[in-house]
Amino acid sequence: MYKLPKIITNLILSTLLLLSIGVYSQEEKLYRARVLLDSKIPANIELARLCVDSLVLDSVTKDDFISWTLRSFIYFDIYKRTEKNKLNSDLRDTIISSILKSNKLNPDETYAGNNKKLLQNIGAGYFNLAKKMLEDSVNEEKSLIAFNRFKEIYKILEPDINFKQKDIEYNLSIGSVFSDIFIKDNNNTKAQNTAKVALLKVIELDPINESANINLGLMYYNQAVNLSKELDYGADFTQIDFIQENMIKLAKQSEQFIFKVYSKNNKNVRSVEALFYLYRMLLDEPKSDEFKKIAIELGVKFGDESPAKDEKINEEKK
Amino acid sequence: MISLRFQQPSQPSNFDTNSKMKAVFLYNFTRYFEWPENKKLNNFVIYVVGKNESLMSELKNLAAKKKVGNQEIEIKNSPQFNSDIISNIIYFSPNIINPIGDAASKNKKQGALIVGETPESCYKGASINFVIIDNKLKFEYNEKAAEKAGLDTKEDFKALALKLIN
Numbered sequence: 001m002y003k004l005p006k007i008i009t010n011l012i013l014s015t016l017l018l019l020s021i022g023v024y025s026q027e028e029k030l031y032r033a034r035v036l037l038d039s040k041i042p043a044n045i046e047l048a049r050l051c052v053d054s055l056v057l058d059s060v061t062k063d064d065f066i067s068w069t070l071r072s073f074i075y076f077d078i079y080k081r082t083e084k085n086k087l088n089s090d091l092r093d094t095i096i097s098s099i100l101k102s103n104k105l106n107p108d109e110t111y112a113g114n115n116k117k118l119l120q121n122i123g124a125g126y127f128n129l130a131k132k133m134l135e136d137s138v139n140e141e142k143s144l145i146a147f148n149r150f151k152e153i154y155k156i157l158e159p160d161i162n163f164k165q166k167d168i169e170y171n172l173s174i175g176s177v178f179s180d181i182f183i184k185d186n187n188n189t190k191a192q193n194t195a196k197v198a199l200l201k202v203i204e205l206d207p208i209n210e211s212a213n214i215n216l217g218l219m220y221y222n223q224a225v226n227l228s229k230e231l232d233y234g235a236d237f238t239q240i241d242f243i244q245e246n247m248i249k250l251a252k253q254s255e256q257f258i259f260k261v262y263s264k265n266n267k268n269v270r271s272v273e274a275l276f277y278l279y280r281m282l283l284d285e286p287k288s289d290e291f292k293k294i295a296i297e298l299g300v301k302f303g304d305e306s307p308a309k310d311e312k313i314n315e316e317k318k
Numbered sequence: 319m320i321s322l323r324f325q326q327p328s329q330p331s332n333f334d335t336n337s338k339m340k341a342v343f344l345y346n347f348t349r350y351f352e353w354p355e356n357k358k359l360n361n362f363v364i365y366v367v368g369k370n371e372s373l374m375s376e377l378k379n380l381a382a383k384k385k386v387g388n389q390e391i392e393i394k395n396s397p398q399f400n401s402d403i404i405s406n407i408i409y410f411s412p413n414i415i416n417p418i419g420d421a422a423s424k425n426k427k428q429g430a431l432i433v434g435e436t437p438e439s440c441y442k443g444a445s446i447n448f449v450i451i452d453n454k455l456k457f458e459y460n461e462k463a464a465e466k467a468g469l470d471t472k473e474d475f476k477a478l479a480l481k482l483i484n
Contacts, residue, residue: 224335231339233341
């Protein structure tokens with residue numbers, strides 16, 4: 001019987017030894033993962049990933065914020081090389097979940113700061129993606145998903161954040177991209193509606209927003225110009241009358257938005273210049289002369305305004 | 319917080335819709351008048367009196383695309399009225415008023431449709447005068463002036479005019 005305490009003691013000692021080896025081994029892994037990450041060599045980063053994935057599964061290190069933050073940085077390194085431009089990325093999802101896990105484990109100030117920076121970077125990535133999808137592929141649906149994810153990320157960082165300004169900026173961009181598409185192709189009513197909805201949303205958030213009012217006004221004005229450009233020289237008087245009627249409607253719709261900007265600031269060059277063109281279209285000579293004079297005083301230069309020049313500008317745009 | 323600019327703001331088109339509309343009207347007038355035979359032998363000349371670059375540009379564009387019957391369209395321009403220029407249509411820019419009467423008297427039975435753009439034009443001898451009503455380009459018509467110029471007019475033309483001047 002006397003041997004029993006000795007066996008128990010040995011067992012306890014062996015367990016402690018094994019545990020200490022385990023801890024030592026995990027610390028080694030953590031160190032190794034960090035060195036591999038610092039090497040910046042893609043093959044090493046892959047090894048670092050294997051290392052850190054085993055760390056976060058290990059009972060000893062799974063509740064250590066250092067492991068989770070390190071994991072997020074390792075995954076970020078791979079992500080930025082391979083999946084940065086993807087809307088749906090498992091790597092990105094892993095980075096976010098690792099950061100959130102680390103934050104739950106009460107990281108120290110340094111790690112909390114690193115987590116925040118990395119999350120900001122991921123948020124900015126979504127915003128850039130929203131922009132890229134809008135400009136390059138004109139994929140509004142995917143762009144909107146990316147934009148909403150950007151907002152979700154920033155809400156994690158600052159729960160009380162107000163996105164009004166970002167919503168304005170984003171909708172202005174949609175308005176600008178799609179109104180340009182519509183101006184080039186008047187038959188693209190989908191682009192027209194997308195632009196209108198976006199710009200009206202901006203006006204809802206900020207009724208006197210200069211860019212939204214001007215862009216919406218110019219969209220109507222340029223649409224009227226296109227009607228005129230597309231009018232065949234051989235059109236009969238009935239067709240001419242119909243086109244004139246529609247041009248007037250569009251010009252008057254345009255006027256209400258552009259004049260709003262001018263009323264707020266009578267030195268606003270874009271509104272003054274636009275009003276000159278608008279009243280010229282409406283054949284209102286006294287008003288077009290008045291706004292041309294103001295525009296010149298504000299530094300606008302009117303050169304040769306022949307249609308050929310205008311068409312040249314459009315060609316350059318294309 | 320990140321801040322990113324997307325697109326350049328839209329620009330107003332500087333296309334002169336007024337000039338385009340006038341060019342379309344002038345071409346349309348050719349459907350309603352019959353010029354004397356001697357005016358059908360050469361090019362169909364539209365003569366613009368006064369400086370009007372955007373209208374000139376539009377008319378040149380018209381000339382490149384359309385014909386009047388079998389006649390090619392030719393555009394001529396001078397800052398002041400020149401009675402030596404033989405034409406089918408004479409358009410007087412709004413800043414050129416006085417020579418309309420002179421042009422009308424020199425073009426009796428010569429087959430030149432005179433088009434003006436001032437309230438007095440049709441009273442001074444122009445057959446047609448552009449007017450603006452409710453932001454629209456319209457025209458007044460002086461049938462007698464067209465007859466004096468040696469032009470036959472289709473009957474339905476009168477109905478298209480905003481006002482008939484005698």
